[in-house]
Amino acid sequence: xxxxxxxxxxxxxxxxxxxxxxxxxxxxxxxxxxxxxxxxxxxxxxxxxxxxxxxxxxxxxxxxxxxxxxxxxxxxxxxxxxxxxxxxxxxxxxxxxxxxxxxxxxxxxxxxxxxxxxxxxxxxxxxxxxxxxxxxxxxxxxxxxxxxxxxxxxxxxxxxxxxxxxxxxxxxxxxxxxxxxxxxxxxxxxxxxxxxxxxxxxxxxxxxxxxxxxxxxxxxxxxxxxxxxxxxxxxxxxxxxxxxxxxxxxxxxxxxxxxxxxxxxxxxxxxxxxxxxxxxxxxxxxxxxxxxxxxxxxxxxxx
Amino acid sequence: xxxxxxxxxxxxxxxxxxxxxxxxxxxxxxxxxxxxxxxxxxxxxxxxxxxxxxxxxxxxxxxxxxxxxxxxxxxxxxxxxxxxxxxxxxxxxxxxxxxxxxxxxxxxxxxxxxxxxxxxxxxxxxxxxxxxxxxxxxxxxxxxxxxxxxxxxxxxxxxxxxxxxxxxxxxxxxxxxxxxxxxxxxxxxxxxxxxxxxxxxxxxxxxxxxxxxxxxxxxxxxxxxxxxxxxxxxxxxxxxxxxxxxxxxxxxxxxxxxxxxxxxxxxxxxxxxxxxxxxxxxxxxxxxxxxxxxxxxxxxxxxxxxxxxxxxxxxxxxxxxxxxxxxxxxxxxxxxxx
Amino acid sequence: xxxxxxxxxxxxxxxxxxxxxxxxxxxxxxxxxxxxxxxxxxxxxxxxxxxxxxxxxxxxxxxxxxxxxxxxxxxxxxxxxxxxxxxxxxxxxxxxxxxxxxxxxxxxxxxxxxxxxxxxxxxxxxxxxxxxxxxxxxxxxxxxxxxxxxxxxxxxxxxxxxxxxxxxxxxxxxxxxxxxxxxxxxxxxxxxxxxxxxxxxxxxxxxxxxxxxxxxxxxxxxxxxxxxxxxxxxxxxxxxxxxxxxxxxxxxxxxxxxxxxxxxx
Numbered sequence: 001x002x003x004x005x006x007x008x009x010x011x012x013x014x015x016x017x018x019x020x021x022x023x024x025x026x027x028x029x030x031x032x033x034x035x036x037x038x039x040x041x042x043x044x045x046x047x048x049x050x051x052x053x054x055x056x057x058x059x060x061x062x063x064x065x066x067x068x069x070x071x072x073x074x075x076x077x078x079x080x081x082x083x084x085x086x087x088x089x090x091x092x093x094x095x096x097x098x099x100x101x102x103x104x105x106x107x108x109x110x111x112x113x114x115x116x117x118x119x120x121x122x123x124x125x126x127x128x129x130x131x132x133x134x135x136x137x138x139x140x141x142x143x144x145x146x147x148x149x150x151x152x153x154x155x156x157x158x159x160x161x162x163x164x165x166x167x168x169x170x171x172x173x174x175x176x177x178x179x180x181x182x183x184x185x186x187x188x189x190x191x192x193x194x195x196x197x198x199x200x201x202x203x204x205x206x207x208x209x210x211x212x213x214x215x216x217x218x219x220x221x222x223x224x225x226x227x228x229x230x231x232x233x234x235x236x237x238x239x240x241x242x243x244x245x246x247x248x249x250x251x252x253x254x255x256x257x258x259x260x261x262x263x264x265x266x267x268x269x270x271x272x273x274x275x276x277x278x279x280x281x282x283x284x285x286x287x288x289x290x291x292x293x294x295x296x297x298x299x300x301x302x303x
Numbered sequence: 304x305x306x307x308x309x310x311x312x313x314x315x316x317x318x319x320x321x322x323x324x325x326x327x328x329x330x331x332x333x334x335x336x337x338x339x340x341x342x343x344x345x346x347x348x349x350x351x352x353x354x355x356x357x358x359x360x361x362x363x364x365x366x367x368x369x370x371x372x373x374x375x376x377x378x379x380x381x382x383x384x385x386x387x388x389x390x391x392x393x394x395x396x397x398x399x400x401x402x403x404x405x406x407x408x409x410x411x412x413x414x415x416x417x418x419x420x421x422x423x424x425x426x427x428x429x430x431x432x433x434x435x436x437x438x439x440x441x442x443x444x445x446x447x448x449x450x451x452x453x454x455x456x457x458x459x460x461x462x463x464x465x466x467x468x469x470x471x472x473x474x475x476x477x478x479x480x481x482x483x484x485x486x487x488x489x490x491x492x493x494x495x496x497x498x499x500x501x502x503x504x505x506x507x508x509x510x511x512x513x514x515x516x517x518x519x520x521x522x523x524x525x526x527x528x529x530x531x532x533x534x535x536x537x538x539x540x541x542x543x544x545x546x547x548x549x550x551x552x553x554x555x556x557x558x559x560x561x562x563x564x565x566x567x568x569x570x571x572x573x574x575x576x577x578x579x580x581x582x583x584x585x586x587x588x589x590x591x592x593x594x595x596x597x598x599x600x601x602x603x604x605x606x607x608x609x610x611x612x613x614x615x616x617x618x619x620x621x622x623x624x625x626x627x628x629x630x631x632x633x634x635x636x637x638x639x640x641x
Numbered sequence: 642x643x644x645x646x647x648x649x650x651x652x653x654x655x656x657x658x659x660x661x662x663x664x665x666x667x668x669x670x671x672x673x674x675x676x677x678x679x680x681x682x683x684x685x686x687x688x689x690x691x692x693x694x695x696x697x698x699x700x701x702x703x704x705x706x707x708x709x710x711x712x713x714x715x716x717x718x719x720x721x722x723x724x725x726x727x728x729x730x731x732x733x734x735x736x737x738x739x740x741x742x743x744x745x746x747x748x749x750x751x752x753x754x755x756x757x758x759x760x761x762x763x764x765x766x767x768x769x770x771x772x773x774x775x776x777x778x779x780x781x782x783x784x785x786x787x788x789x790x791x792x793x794x795x796x797x798x799x800x801x802x803x804x805x806x807x808x809x810x811x812x813x814x815x816x817x818x819x820x821x822x823x824x825x826x827x828x829x830x831x832x833x834x835x836x837x838x839x840x841x842x843x844x845x846x847x848x849x850x851x852x853x854x855x856x857x858x859x860x861x862x863x864x865x866x867x868x869x870x871x872x873x874x875x876x877x878x879x880x881x882x883x884x885x886x887x888x889x890x891x892x893x894x895x896x897x898x899x900x901x902x903x904x905x906x
Contacts, residue, residue, distance in 0.1 A: 036432060092611055101618030104361060108571045109614055111564055112607035119603035235439060235560060242436040273458075277447035280440040284425075287437060291429040303515055303698060303735055494766055501765035501772070502751050502758060502779055509741050509752045516739040519701050521727040521756025521819055530762050624743065 003145040008268055009261075014152045014221070016260020017159035020253050021214035022237035023244065024166060025085075025207030027252035030241070031183045032203045033097075036107050039088055039114035041234010043208050046117055047081040047215025048132075048225050049125075054080070055133050066135040073135070078212040085208025086201055088113050094197070114231070121227040132223035155217045162213060163253045166206065170249060175202050183247060236279075243283050245296030254294060259283070318485050325478035337593050339481055339549050342488040343542045344585040348569035349495050349578060350538035355567070356576035356624075357499055358531055359511030361435040362422065364442030365539050365566045368415040370558035371445055372540020373547035376411030378455060380404070380548070381463040384470055389454055400470035404483065408544040415540020416533040418445065423532035427525050430514075442563055446555040460554025464547055484545050491538050496578055498534065507531050508576070568610060574620030579627040584620070652715050654679050654730075654823045654855045655700065660709035662695055662879075669695045671879040673709070679822070682849050682856045684870035686863075686890075688899055692879040693859045694736060697825050701733050702726035714822060728756045732821035734812045736828045736859075742801040746792060746811060749800060750783040753818045783818060789851075790814045806837040810844065817852060824848075826858035830865050842868055867891065875899065 022044050029037045054076050058069035092113050096106050138149045170176035178199045181189045190196045218233075219225060236259060244255025259279065266278045292298050321338075324330050330338075351365045382390040384400045395403070421441045426434055450458040471479040498504040506527040509517040518524045547553045565588075573584030591609070595602040613621075628634040653676045660673040669692045677683060685693050698704045700711055702723040711718045713729040721729075732753075741749050764772040787793045790810055800808055809829060816824055829845070830838050842865055849856055860866050866873060867887045875883040875890060877899040883890060890896055 030432075034432075036435070095615055096618055099615075099618045101614070102575065104355070104575075105571055105614055105618050105620075107361070108567060109611055111567070112611050115564075115607040116604050116611075119600060119607075123600050123604060231560075239436055239440060242433060246432060273451055274447075276443050277451060280443045280447070284437060284440050284444070287429065287433060288425060291425075291433055293433070296433075303519075303694070303703065303737075303739070497766050497768060498762070502755065502776060503760065503762065503765045505744065505748055505752045506755050508744050508748075509755075512741040512743055513739050515703070516735070516741065517752070518723045519703065519727060519733060520753045520815065521724045522752065523722075523724045523756070525722075534762075 004268075006146045007148075008264055010146065010148050010152060010156075012261040012264040013156045013257065014260075015264055016257035017155045018214050018218050018233065018256075019237045019240045019259050020159055020256025021162065021210050021217070022234060023241035023252035023256040024163070024249055025210045026238050026241040027244070027246055027249055028166075028170075028179075028203050028207040028210075031247035031249075032179050032200060033093075034103060034183075034247075035093065036110065036238065037207070038107060038110040038234075038238070039117060040110075040207065040211060041230040041232075041237065042114040042117040043081060043085050043088075043230070044211040044215050044218075044234060044237075045121070045225075045227065045230025046084050047077060047208075047212035048219040048229065049121065049130070049215075050080045050084075050212065051077040051216040051219050052130055052132055052225055055135055059133050059135065066137075070135040074213070074216055077216050078209040081212025081215065082205040082208045084117075085204040085211070089200065089204045094200075114234070118227050118231065125227070127227075130225040132219040132225060134223065135220070151221060155221060158213070158217065162210060163249070166210070166249055169206065175199065179203060239280070239283055243286055243293055245293030248293075248295040251293055251295035258294075314489060318482070318489075321485055322477060322482055325481045335478075335481060336549065337589065339484045339545075341586055341589040342484040343546050343549070344566075344569060344589050345488050345582050346491045346538055346542035346545070347566045348573065348581040348585040348588075349492055350535045350542065351566050352570045352573065352576065352578065352581040353495055353499070353507070353531060353535045353538075355570050356574075356581070357507045357511060358528070359575075360426065360430070361432065362438040362535075363435055363560070363563050363567055364422070364438035364440075364445075365536075366558040366560070366562035367438075367442035367445040368418055368536035368539040369543030369546065369562070370449065370553075370555060371418040371543070372408075372411035372415040372537075373543035373553045373558070374411075374449060374455065374461065375414040375540070376407045376544030377461055377464050377547045377553055379407045379410055380467040381461075383407070385463055385466040387463055397470040398474055400467055401474040401479065404467070404471060404479070405486075408483070408487065408541055408548075411544035412537040412541040415543065416537030418540075419533045419536030420529070422536070423529045426528050426532060439560065439563075442558075442560060446558060449555045456554070458555055460552055460556075462552040464553075465551035468548055468551070480545075480549055484549070487541055487545055491541065492578065492582065494534070494538070499578070511576075571620055572610060572613065574622035574624060576624045577620070577622040577626055580620060580622030580625075583622065583627075587621075651678050653677055653712070654681075654714060655857070656710075656712040656715075657696075657700070658710045658712075660696070660699060660711065661707045662692075662699055662704060663707045668879050670699065670706075670876075673876070673879070673881060675874060677823070677855055677857060679855055680853075682845075682869055682871055683858070684866045684873040684887075685857065685859045685876065686861070686866060686873060687876040687882075691877045691899075693876060694827055695879075696876075697733060697827055697859065700726075700825060701731055724756055727819060727821075730820075730822035731825065732816035732819050732823075733825035734809075734816050734827055734829060736831060738805075738808050738812055740800040740808060740812055740815070743799060745797050746800060746803075747780075747783055747787065747796040749811065749815050750786055750818045751779050753815045754779050754782070756819065786814055786818050806833055806840075809833065809837075809841070813844070813848070817848065817854070821854060823855045823857065826856060826860075828859050828861065830860055830862045838862060838865060841865070845869055 022040065025040050026037060029035055051073055055069055055073045058064050058072055092109050093106055096109060138151045140147060140149050170179060178194045182196060182199060237256065240255035240259040241252045243258065244251025262279045262282050263275055266275050270278065325335055347365060351362065354360050354362045381387050383394045383403065384397045386392055422438050425437045429437060455461050468480055499507065506517060506522040509522055510524055510527060514524060569584045569588050570581060572588065573580030591606060595605055598605060655677040657673055657675045660670055662670040673696060685696065687693050699706050702718055702721055713726065713731055716729050718726050760772045760775055787796055792811060792814060795803060800811060830841050833841060846869060870887060873887055873890045874881060875896050882895040882899055883893040
């Protein structure tokens with residue numbers, strides 16, 4: 001019984017890690033722009049594909065050992081994925097923002113960007129799934145009946161570390177301060193001499209970088225890639241971010257792990273087809289009791 | 304006299320023409336089905352526009368309600384009028400199919416309206432992006448629930464509606480599906496226009512623009528939200544029912560978030576809170592979808608790209624929040640859209 | 642206005658007893674009492690953050706009081722939602738104008754009669770006889786009100802395009818369209834220039850005479866208050882520090898201290 005509990009906890013932490021990493025990207029962009037970047041799930045997918053190409057390049061074309069390839073793939077993928085995110089912001093979102101379009105038109109544009117990423121991928125690379133090359137050999141450990149791999153632990157640890165790094169950036173650095181300031185008042189901040197567009201670019205770099213990281217880790221854990229892998233996981237990560245309290249990175253982190261835990265628990269006790277049904281119902285109930293999420297602060301209307 | 308009834312006259316003539324053309328098979332089946340999907344899309348986009356445009360909420364789970372309507376009216380029709388593996392012999396004489404059909408579709412609408420409560424009740428306390436999440440979750444919940452009911456096919460889908468359509472044709476030999484789609488499309492636009500142009504329905508706009516002021520100025524915001532959400536989801540259910548009978552087959556997968564996204568696109572392409580914009584963009588979108596069909600998979604790259612470009616040039620949609628009659632004042636003599 | 646000089650047979654428009662409102666540790670309103678008899682024109686003043694708007698929010702049902710009673714035309718408003726309170730005959734304006742900016746001026750007036758609509762959704766859809774006659778009546782009333790306020794030329798205009806002073810006027814017109822017995826004006830002169838303020842004084846006095854309505858207003862322009870009000874209540878930090886006729890208030894030591902600070906510090 002205890003073994004099963006620990007086993008499920010480890011599984012939940014690993015599964016929640018992906019949600020948490022992606023939710024962090026949603027929440028960063030939302031916090032700064034109040035924009036639901038619906039393309040974010042697909043940026044995660046693009047990250048996984050970029051990791052695929054980069055890793056294959058290093059392993060087969062250059063022919064370096066696996067751990068070198070991994071050490072090179074992680075930063076390179078994160079950089080390239082950030083560039084995709086920034087490109088979307090520059091090409092699609094910024095012009096609309098400049099024109100003062102209704103916020104929801106930017107959201108729809110984001111949805112469209114997501115569709116383009118998915119289907120362009122499908123058109124370019126074909127419908128066949130890609131198998132991710134293995135860079136390191138996984139070791140399976142068995143501690144008192146609880147089975148886990150070093151990769152699983154690495155995923156969890158990486159997620160927690162990147163959360164703390166992000167938290168540090170947002171709370172302690174000048175850029176982070178500017179990001180939080182914009183989320184409070186985006187009209188006053190430019191008047192204080194803060195280059196708002198640069199800060200937004202930094203936000204997209206951070207968010208998409210996290211999605212890229214999630215892409216690598218996901219591809220290493222589940223080494224089959226397909227163009228639609230980002231859609232469902234992206235929507236769910238968004239929901240996780242909202243349940244945590246969108247705009248708050250602690251909330252996104254916690255929400256991601258919470259969703260992971262709920263899904264793993266449902267699968268442990270019910271047929272797996274009930275996963276979405278029960279997971280979403282639980283989230284609805286949470287939102288019913290805390291309408292602005294776990295960490296969200298209720299907006300008080302002043303009259 | 305002529306002017307007063309001109310719009311009714313145009314509709315009757317148009318409907319008659321459509322029936323004639325369909326009856327004589329002057330249009331091939333493909334064009335006819337595109338026209339029918341256009342009708343369904345008009346229903347979907349105008350009904351979502353009620354919530355997303357007029358009320359200013361961001362509902363992204365419209366396909367969920369469509370799904371409820373589609374399943375309820377399909378099951379009802381198949382159960383009542385056909386011999387089916389699951390439900391056994393028909394309950395009623397198939398001759399009644401024609402007369403019962405509108406009620407079957409309406410029943411789907413009523414069921415979807417009740418499902419709308421799933422979103423309406425949280426909306427009392429929750430607004431904006433948090434409500435958006437609830438709508439997405441509602442969409443997933445509906446689909447997931449149906450996938451888990453094995454007796455109606457689960458994720459494999461449900462069929463048998465063609466037999467009901469054929470039974471209608473056996474009663475009176477007319478192309479019934481185009482006729483019903485036409486009638487329900489008109490019905491839907493007509494209801495929405497009457498709703499939003501009444502003082503009662505203008506409360507919806509008041510909520511959108513300033514909910515606090517609306518509540519303090521005596522608008523019962525919870526009631527208006529409930530009515531609006533239920534009306535919107537109910538009409539989506541009607542659209543879903545028609546969709547099911549046009550295709551003759553439903554499965555939960557065809558009502559996923561992607562379908563909701565399509566509807567969202569139609570609403571924002573047309574312009575928020577513009578009824579004629581919603582109709583127009585549904586027509587344009589359907590035509591675009593069909594015209595680009597030869598591109599196959601690239602279609603879904605080209606369409607979003609086109610939409611992004613359109614939004615860069617018209618960041619408030621085709622019509623903004625205006626109606627056709629605002630842009631072409633001569634139309635006011637015949638019809639006021641609001 | 643005090644309990645003492647209220648005739649026993651007159652039903653007070655508004656009666657507030659021992660009203661307390663607490664936000665966390667902050668006591669925004671403490672032990673507030675008032676009794677307004679019909680036809681008064683009463684003022685509520687106090688320094689910024691004194692809790693004046695909170696009192697109005699409590700009366701209009703936007704907040705539920707921590708304790709105490711609010712009776713409007715004899716009905717206790719405890720547990721009522723704002724639209725129900727409005728239905729009892731209260732209407733208000735807002736410190737920062739809150740018009741529905743993307744609805745025509747005429748529609749702004751029409752929607753304010755929402756609470757009195759005798760028809761519901763199905764009548765609206767069916768365009769029943771009741772609907773027709775009711776809509777005609779509403780439109781007639783709305784146009785008449787606009788004419789009274791000399792706003793008829795703006796009927797199809799959007800409020801956001803109107804000058805600030807006109808928006809203030811429209812907001813008052815909108816409040817009156819629900820035919821209230823108590824009108825709460827929250828800083829109606831805020832942001833107006835002196836010419837507009839003079840016109841506002843005339844307008845409020847005229848409304849008070851023309852419409853059968855009790856007016857209770859918050860205002861920082863002392864000249865407006867001194868000229869209009871027959872009775873003034875002063876609060877600071879949620880506490881009532883003085884009340885009386887304008888002349889008394891003008892020279893009340895507690896009021897002077899609250900506004901100008903204590904000489905002894």
